[in-house]
Amino acid sequence: MPAIVVLGAQWGDEGKGKATDLLATSDPIDYVVRTSGGHNAGHTIVIDGEKFATHLLPSGILTPGATSVIANGVVVSPEALFEELDALLERGVEIGGLVVSANAHVIASYHGVVDKVSERFLGKNKIGTTGRGIGPAYADKINRVGIRVADLFDEGILREKVDAALEVRNQLLTKVYNRRGVEAEAVVEELLSYAERLRPMVADTSLLLNRALDEGCTVLFEGAQATMLDVDHGTYPFVTSSNPIAGGVCTGAGVGPTRIDRVIGVIKAYTTRVGSGPFPTELFDDDGERLQRIGGEIGVSTGRTRRCGWYDAVVARYSARVNGLTEFFLTKLDVLDHWDRIPVCVAYEIDGVRHDEMPMTQTEFHHARPVYEFFDGWGGDISGCRSFADLPKNAQVYVHALEEMSGAKFWGVGVGPGREQTLVVHP
Ligand code: GDP
Ligand code: IMO
Ligand code: MG
Secondary structure, three states: OOOOEEEOOOOOOOOOOHHOOOOOOOOOOOOOOOOOOOOOEEEEEEEEOOOEEEEOOOOOOOOOOOEEEEEOEEEEOOHHHHHHHHHHHOOOOOOOOOOEOOOOOEEOOOHHHHHHHHHHHHHOOOOOOOOOOHHHHHHHHHHOOOHHHHHHHHHHHHHHHHHHHHHHHHHHHHOOOOOOOOOOHHHHHHHHHHHHHHHHHHHHHHHHHHHHOOOOOOEEEEEEOOHHOOOOOOOOOOOOOOOHHHHHHHHOOOHOOOOOHHHEEEOOEEEEOOOOOOOEOOOOOOHHHHHHHHHOEEOOOOOOEEEEEEHHHHHHHHHHHHHHOOOEEEEEEHHHHOOOEEEEEEEEEOOOOOOOOOOOOHHHOOOOOOEEEEEEEOOOOOOOOHHHHOOOOHHHHHHHHHHHHHOEEEEEEEEOOEOOOOOOOOO
């Protein structure tokens, strides 16, 4: 039985929440798993016209019968976790099981402080992070001074680890950033205050998921962030601090690559990006403003306006390659209803040379100019279409052309935010 990965193929906010929700409701899914990132994610799900947003929790938390898992590769802010859970409970959402890995690293309040001051310190070179402490928490993990969920249940060890983590951090905060240091005891108290509520949720999630797969359960790995934000394969340094690509699912969940059956890349019919960094098809004209407005391109987590541009098939092919995509899920086709002529970037021109694939260096990528092909619009509202054959001819041509140039088949197409607004291209 399948292990399915759903991930972002561009710079995030492609509609992963919707794709996950759709998969989880069309076939019975036993587990929905987050494997990287933290509450920097913002996934929107619209059920019967009602809108939900998840951040640290997988979108599967809204699927009756599915168990949600926060696996070892995620960085967990206990404060954000309980805030999110409580907000859902307050709305009367019936929440299934939630399991958190004992090995997941913890985001404490000082990680958020460091995130914000280091961004300020970078000035015009800032990354434009979500300010959630994601980078500093992963930095501590790699520096081997991180706090893990299991540490919250041993006060002595927790105290030792917090002391070790703050030793260098406080030097940096006081001597480099000119800030007040963080008091270790306050951090210990803060983390201990979550221990009791967290304890029953904590397990060895790698063991749990591998056993579930052995027993024939269906496991859906819900990606956060996206391929072009991957710390290894994205537009470094303008990236997040984790591996949101398909390979990151294996390290982030403790599940081997041979167990994965499908890898679905979610991709918008145009492109958006939040935060700093290169973006070859970005628009600074009226079209960009219209994509932003019609597409409702405002960040779910930070409320920031998303930068907008046309579909970039070079990015799509790159994503298909580094993730080994078995298929794409194309979202927001309906947003393009309003254009008579739709440009698609098929290659880059870099210093007078055509590049059909992602250039080798970031410097080249910063200089990439899009080479466009143009498609005729379909001049009508497609949000009511319920099968691919219902789409106007030009919309079908557009989808097939993108599929042809993007490096993997298109499984489905979104024509609106609702569950029902999805057309299957290849069942
Ligand atoms: P995620 O982070 O990848 O889960 O995506 P976000 O939730 O941040 O942003 C995607 C936005 O697009 C949300 O507001 C979704 O409700 C919306 N959305 C998803 N699919 C479609 C679609 O096919 N058409 C339209 N118009 N909106 C969509
Ligand atoms: P979802 O899962 C879009 C971006 C931030 C910033 C960079 C680093 O909703 O697609 P971080 O706080 O992670 O250190 O910020 O990554 N970023 C996202 N952009 N969607 C996201 O998540 C993102 N998560 C992080 O804007 O540019
Ligand atoms: Mg999002």
